[in-house]
Amino acid sequence: MTTQTLTFAAARSRAHGPTAALWHAVEVHRAPADLDGACELTVCGTLARVTTDQHWPVRALDACPVCAVQAR
Known part of the structure; x- marks a missing residue:
């Protein structure tokens, strides 16, 4: 059996x-x-531009609350 690990990247919406x-x-x-x-x-269904400068979870106050819950 293969275990799949989820990895998340940070993205900034406009x-x-x-x-x-x-x-x-x-x-x-x-x-x-890529x-x-x-x-x-x-994760929440918004289109956003991915950045490699930040890692998820971001240490910012302006993080999407839906993404924060769903991407634990």
Whole structure:
């Protein structure tokens, strides 16, 4: 039996109107180098740009609460 480990990358969304930009979690299924700068679907369903400068979980106050719960 194979055990699968989930790995998450940090991604930053853009602010839209009254919505603030937040840090989100993206489930990684390929090499992190392939994700750098790419726009990906986050754990909560938002599109956000992945960055390798930050690691999930981010140590920021502006992290998405849904991603924080679902990407434990």
